[in-house]
Amino acid sequence: xxxxxxxxxxxxxxxxxxxxxxxxxxxxxxxxxxxxxxxAHYVEAQNPDEINQGIQxxxxxxxxxxxxxxxxxxxxxxxxxxxxxxxxxxxxxxxAHA
Numbered sequence: 138x139x140x141x142x143x144x145x146x147x148x149x150x151x152x153x154x155x156x157x158x159x160x161x162x163x164x165x166x167x168x169x170x171x172x173x174x175x176x177a178h179y180v181e182a183q184n185p186d187e188i189n190q191g192i193q194x195x196x197x198x199x200x201x202x203x204x205x206x207x208x209x210x211x212x213x214x215x216x217x218x219x220x221x222x223x224x225x226x227x228x229x230x231x232x233a234h235a
Contacts, residue, residue: 138150138151138154138160138161138162138163139162139163139188139192140154140161140162140163140164140169141162141180141182141183141188142164142166142167142169142182143164143166143182143183144166145164145166145167145168145169146168147168147172148163148168148169148171148172148173149172151163151169151172151173151177152172152173152212152213152216153213155173155176155177155209155210155213156209156210156213156214156216158206158209158210159206159209160178160195160202160205160206160209161173161176161177161178161205161209162177162178162180162191162192162195163177163178163179163180164179164181164182165179165180165181165182166182173209173212174208174212175212176205176206176207176208176209176210176211176212176213177205177209178191178194178195178205
């Protein structure tokens with residue numbers, strides 16, 4: 138998936154693509170690096186040459202592509218409802234004891 142957003146508050150499409158096993162190319166802007174973690178290829182959104190290089194790398198380098206897919210799936214698990222609920226409960230417990 139190519140998602141060269143200039144401004145992004147969270148980047149749900151990145152997490153969804155990772156969960157579905159799609160390699161992700163996204164921008165270095167906003168929260169996208171935090172959302173995609175090490176399971177995405179990052180580019181400057183307004184640099185067509187850099188975007189093209191990212192596309193070519195994923196298309197031509199099977200090992201890199203598979204690494205992004207594997208790391209992306211692992212990363213997307215952070216956003217699964219059960220994991221999110223557990224993280225939220227831990228946060229509330231910390232607040233209660235503060």
